Amino acid sequence: MRELVGECTNCQRPVYCEDGFLNGTVTEDRGLLCFECASPAASTAETRRFFILTDLEGPAGVDSFTQTRPVDGFPERIESARKLLAGEVNACIEGIRSVYPNSVVDVWDGHGPVGLYAEDVVGGTYLREGRPYMRLEGYDALLFVGQHAMAGTFHAPLNHTYSSKSVAYFRLNGVFIGEFGARALLAGTQNVPTIYLTGDDKAALEAQVFIPDIETAVVKKGLGIEAAEHLEIEEARRVVREGAARAVRRLGEIQPFRGIAGPYVLEIGYLAPVGDEELPRGERVERINERTVRIYADNLADLPI
Ligand SMILES: [Zn+2]
Ligand SMILES: [Zn+2]
Numbered sequence: 001m002r003e004l005v006g007e008c009t010n011c012q013r014p015v016y017c018e019d020g021f022l023n024g025t026v027t028e029d030r031g032l033l034c035f036e037c038a039s040p041a042a043s044t045a046e047t048r049r050f051f052i053l054t055d056l057e058g059p060a061g062v063d064s065f066t067q068t069r070p071v072d073g074f075p076e077r078i079e080s081a082r083k084l085l086a087g088e089v090n091a092c093i094e095g096i097r098s099v100y101p102n103s104v105v106d107v108w109d110g111h112g113p114v115g116l117y118a119e120d121v122v123g124g125t126y127l128r129e130g131r132p133y134m135r136l137e138g139y140d141a142l143l144f145v146g147q148h149a150m151a152g153t154f155h156a157p158l159n160h161t162y163s164s165k166s167v168a169y170f171r172l173n174g175v176f177i178g179e180f181g182a183r184a185l186l187a188g189t190q191n192v193p194t195i196y197l198t199g200d201d202k203a204a205l206e207a208q209v210f211i212p213d214i215e216t217a218v219v220k221k222g223l224g225i226e227a228a229e230h231l232e233i234e235e236a237r238r239v240v241r242e243g244a245a246r247a248v249r250r251l252g253e254i255q256p257f258r259g260i261a262g263p264y265v266l267e268i269g270y271l272a273p274v275g276d277e278e279l280p281r282g283e284r285v286e287r288i289n290e291r292t293v294r295i296y297a298d299n300l301a302d303l304p305i
Helices: 040-044 075-099 179-189 201-210 233-249
Strands: 002-007 014-018 024-026 032-034 049-054 104-109 125-127 141-147 167-172 175-177 194-200 215-224 227-230 264-270 285-289 292-297
Touching: 002 032, 014 032, 049 075, 075 104, 075 141, 075 194, 075 233, 141 179, 141 201, 141 233, 167 179, 175 179, 179 194, 179 201, 194 201, 194 233, 201 215, 215 233
Parallel strands: 049 104, 049 141, 104 125, 141 194, 194 215
Antiparallel strands: 002 014, 024 032, 167 175, 167 264, 215 227, 264 292, 285 292
16 A cells, blocks of 8 residues: 655655555655655765565464465465564565665565565565575575474474475584575675574574574564464554564674685585486585485585575
8 A cells, every 4th residue: 555645845756655664754844845845964875775585484473384385275274374474574674774764675475385476575585596695695695484494393383394294404614504595605705794584483593593692573482393382464554664673773783694614514404205207406415314414515506405
């Protein structure tokens, strides 16, 4: 929902209200200013660019695989989960814009079977195709919204590593790692810091394991693989919005994560025996046993992460 509220008293640009979020500020004498005129300091500063990586398992209100896996046969549950994620993504964008009104925000949908819709993203550009987090040059920071913990994390709702059906664990150079750590490392090797994570409390702890100073927003407390105590929806969005503002205010303080250096050995443990046709392809793939493979690579980008 986008509604014209009026025009900026300074530059006459239109000011909108989008989903309850005012695209400007109201001054003390009840005038209206667009963000650029309201905070000239920010507008004269160079434009900041942020990359938000999203997943469907992490928002408040989501704690069942029936809400994230279309094949489970509850399409209406998935639709409502997608709306919950969009609400938190937009809250994150609002938080960013409350500090850097002119920033460019790109939002990558990282959930295999679609985690949110382009038209639901307000104030950011929806990305879907490929793995755009492989090319983060030019971005000031990476932020995770709706993230879950790695496979095997006790009491962590919907925990998994890439595949919730087949993967038992990923170990990179001996370190147990999940989607967060792997992608934060990818960003770090491109010199981009990961500054923020929203999700359940175990996902937040995992983020702090890799990046001790990261900002986090916890929207639910994990009580089991399909059990959590959730913040009320609006409260979760408030927490995400405020956390995002805190995170971007600390830009420059949180260093890129480069803690695991190449060359790399990625060991993948599977939940059940896997046939050769299911294994990652490549010359440097070694089968250890019926449930375990190792992939050797000099560059992180050559691994399936
Ligand atoms: Zn997912
Ligand atoms: Zn995931």
